[in-house]
Amino acid sequence: MAVYTDVSDGELTAFVAQYGIGAVISCKGIAEGVENSNFLIQTERESFILTIYEKRVAREDLPYFLGLMEHLAQTGFPCPLPVRGTDGEALRELCDKPAAIVTFLPGLSVRRIHPHHCAGLGEAMAHMHLAGESFAMHRPNNLSVAGWRPLYDATAARAHEVKPGLAELLGEELDFLEREWPGDLPGGVIHADLFPDNVFFRNDSLSGFIDFYFACNDAFAYEVAICLNAWCFEADGGFNATKARRMLAAYRRVRPFSDRELEMLPLLARGSALRFLLTRLYDLLNHPPGAFAQPKDPLEYESKLRFHQGVARPGAYGLD
């Protein structure tokens, strides 16, 4: 939960006047998202989300994120559409920080995940992957394998504070993944953060994706692997093969998934687990006391990593 920037009524009114969306009649800081400050604003006409980008989002990446959302929305993919001001610009400044207004996407994120939610996710993810193929901009995934070593170096010395032996696990896994990581998988635009918080449903039908601020170009199958981790484990740590099967089957009905991609899934799932383990560990070790956002538990991803280390073939996920 987070609102890091306090916007006065006067600043807000002047800001919104730059768009042709009517006068603001209410503005509520939203207690979600850890990276940016988000406000639900209502004008005389409709609802919008105002985002003020805080320091963890690089300003030079914003044209990619906003351009991607615009591109996807224009192809009919359900996601927020950045609103351009009367000057044609979608990205401007508020309180001396980058800021943008996007359309409001209705829907609720699901807490109790059922297999049909995973099917909906798989289908929409594949549609997004296809829709992104005509997007011209490119942004490397700085949280893929090349980005893990710096995170390891920044956390290894204190990892034992979180769990004895954790640094050794991280170091060995990183050595392995740096050696084995595939460079030949089909790829394009991925969302890269498709956790349940960022996927909305209405009446059990997927209504869209939000929060594209980790989007980048990477292997499509890596996104599937992130979603296996984020959607197919139960609270007790057990892997739910039914959910994984429904997700992948729905994905494949939209976009072919090659044997090579399938074969690489266990390795990609290990990489995805290591990525979230490292970033959560970093955030926990560097969590300022009294900060609003509660750090997420890195050890949830240690458990997932160990699970995937024991998977030799995708058949162990129930996938074939």
Next chain:
Amino acid sequence: MAVYTDVSDGELTAFVAQYGIGAVISCKGIAEGVENSNFLIQTERESFILTIYEKRVAREDLPYFLGLMEHLAQTGFPCPLPVRGTDGEALRELCDKPAAIVTFLPGLSVRRIHPHHCAGLGEAMAHMHLAGESFAMHRPNNLSVAGWRPLYDATAARAHEVKPGLAELLGEELDFLEREWPGDLPGGVIHADLFPDNVFFRNDSLSGFIDFYFACNDAFAYEVAICLNAWCFEADGGFNATKARRMLAAYRRVRPFSDRELEMLPLLARGSALRFLLTRLYDLLNHPPGAFAQPKDPLEYESKLRFHQGVARPGAYGLD
């Protein structure tokens, strides 16, 4: 900023189905309010606020607060209207806590207060005082003079950690106020927390009051005194007599303000300053590390208290 209770999509959908307001299409935790968890929910038809009452609000007081809002809204006073379920009940339970849905009140709270805002506040406050006269329920103000001694006892020993000499100031002031506090002023329902956060404006016109969870029966002039403290001091600590004059003049055009009430204002302003000084001091000394809400500065109210101690007659406020 606060959302203390996490509501799942399933719990929310089932809860809202008890009202005839359509299906929920979105729900955002709101980063405001320190006492309760608030959510802005949108149904197919319109927006509402869902509040889950956390432990600082006594369950037995909720019928008073909700009944008062309903009473005021029905007299035409602009405030949220509690929505009754199809069973006729406005107060029910969600996540094992008391919860209610109220209508959405448009407007923005003002950051930079101008004298005309104070005039709008004075007028609306007087209308609310009159509208409350036909409200049958009664709730004593447990944060008036009788409630200050327990707060003093709970904070005096550590007050010096916040400022040397603070305990002595508090003790002497409390002795004085307990001796001099008037019992004969006209009273009725007061909001008791009319800070700028709880007062909405649209296009410089007051659009309503929110957050009635300190409302109680007390002297009307005490509410005016709270507002003198909350609205008429500048950020540098200076008292703005123009704002005070505009507020009181607008109030008096709606509800007569007797000479006795006017004469008592300096004393009531001292009491109001002591009340917020004590509660803020208590909250600061008992602030759990890592809690979401940042404690407010008690010393802002020490400075206001010292100012009022130097005021012998209301003329010093520019009031007559």
